[in-house]
Amino acid sequence: MSRIGKKPIEIPKGVEVKLEGTHIEVKGPKGKLEKEIHPDIVAKIEDNKIFVERPSDRKFHKALHGTTRQLISNMIEGVSKGFSKELEILGTGYRARMEGTKLVINVGYSNPVEVNPPAGIQFEVEGQNIIRVRGIDKQLVGDVAASIRRIRPPEPYKGKGIRYRGEIVRKKAGKAGVKAGGK
Secondary structure, three states, rough: OOOOOOEEEOOOOOOOEEEOEEEEEEEEEEEEEEOOOOOOOOOOOOOEEEEEEEEOHHHHHHHHHHHHHHHHHHHHHHHOOOEEEEEEOOOOOOOOEEEEEEEEEOOOOOOOOEEOOOOOEEEEEEEOEEEEEEOOOHHHHHHHHHHHHHOOOOOOOOHHHHHHOOOOOOOOOOOOOOOOOOO
16 A cells, blocks of 8 residues: 555644545635545545545556545645745846735846736745745645746856755856967
């Protein structure tokens, strides 16, 4: 059995879970999330815990088992605590600022890049070079953070650009140059 799939999911106080067939709905202090799970996977609520079961030991069902359990767990964590990703901007003159709910980023292009947050996502700017993306849906938070990083990914020579906080960018050596007296 899948090690992740067989772990029960604790339902914290303040979180309400509804299971109707293959539809799961999770409500909490931060919001509400809904998801359709695969019809082969069965989820049950017993003693304030959610158990996820699979019908067989086929490779497909094993993969679905762990994935479904983790998706439900992420939904519960999202509506109770929320998720966030931090990005940092490195480079001379590179900076970010907020204009209402919109994020405006200056990263060396002729015009600033404006990013509108999708529903359920909030941006925060700390100083001028730290961007925080917050939300209750883990996948959406990751997608938005990746799309912001894609605006100006870190380049390998000086490391300038937008990167995840704590990300290590491997730097390349520059040109070796011409030997003295050589052609």
